[in-house]
Amino acid sequence: MKRQKKIYTFVLVLLVxxxxxxxxKFYPSExxxxxxPATVQLIFPSDRFxxxxxxxxxxxxSGESSICTIDRAxxxxxxxxxxxxxxxxxxxxxxxxPMAMCDEGGTGADIKYINPSDNRGAGSWVSNQLEKxxxxxxxxFIVK
Numbered sequence: 001m002k003r004q005k006k007i008y009t010f011v012l013v014l015l016v017x018x019x020x021x022x023x024x025k026f027y028p029s030e031x032x033x034x035x036x037p038a039t040v041q042l043i044f045p046s047d048r049f050x051x052x053x054x055x056x057x058x059x060x061x062s063g064e065s066s067i068c069t070i071d072r073a074x075x076x077x078x079x080x081x082x083x084x085x086x087x088x089x090x091x092x093x094x095x096x097x098p099m100a101m102c103d104e105g106g107t108g109a110d111i112k113y114i115n116p117s118d119n120r121g122a123g124s125w126v127s128n129q130l131e132k133x134x135x136x137x138x139x140x141f142i143v144k
Contacts, residue, residue: 068102
């Protein structure tokens with residue numbers, strides 16, 4: 001009787017072990033990578049902000065990156081660098097792509113004069129969409 005109980009116990013343990021191995025094979029656990037920032041896709045609504053949307057599309061076609069790596073701390077310095085040789089124009093904002101808040105922004109950014117309400121509305125919209133993401137997050141802009 002004791003021997004039979006040991007055999008049942010052994011078989012039970014063996015079945016649990018085999019079951020857990022098979023479960024892991026067919027239902028692997030999600031791997032969380034903590035040392036690599038996430039890549040997020042952001043669908044930009046050009047129907048709401050047409051001038052900004054057109055500028056982003058044109059800048060990307062001209063060779064600027066569609067990826068923005070969030071760098072809020074570098075925004076002021078990037079803005080200074082990107083706009084330093086671009087004079088202001090009454091009734092217009094100077095729109096930058098990549099944006100100043102992107103690590104890719106700054107010197108060499110594509111600048112276009114656009115309607116202030118379009119530019120500022122777009123900036124506010126983007127800011128609200130990205131506020132939950134930390135610096136270092138890569139964001140792919142898709143203009144619709």
